[in-house]
Amino acid sequence: MGRRRRKVIRIPKKKLPKVFDCLKCGQKAIRVEIIRSEQRAILRCGNCKFKTELPVLKQAYGEIDIYNQFVDQQYAKSTSTASTTTPTTTATATEPEQGQT
């Protein structure tokens, strides 16, 4: 009887999600880009083109941490400002560039 073979419990490397739910359009289309050298992160929705920037508070922060921070921020905003009567109407006039020929 030899040594008992130790059961190797392999922990499957769980792939951390890199795409998150967008709070604006509800689609799973938020991508997080971390720029560690500048200690900031950019969240971008591939669906509704929503974009925001967040500070990377800890070097250990991963995409999910950034996203959680963003969600917290959004909820904090919506709860602290009970009367949100300031719709941000950013009228971005996207006129088709008419090239003069």
Ligand SMILES: [Zn+2]
């Ligand atoms: Zn979106």
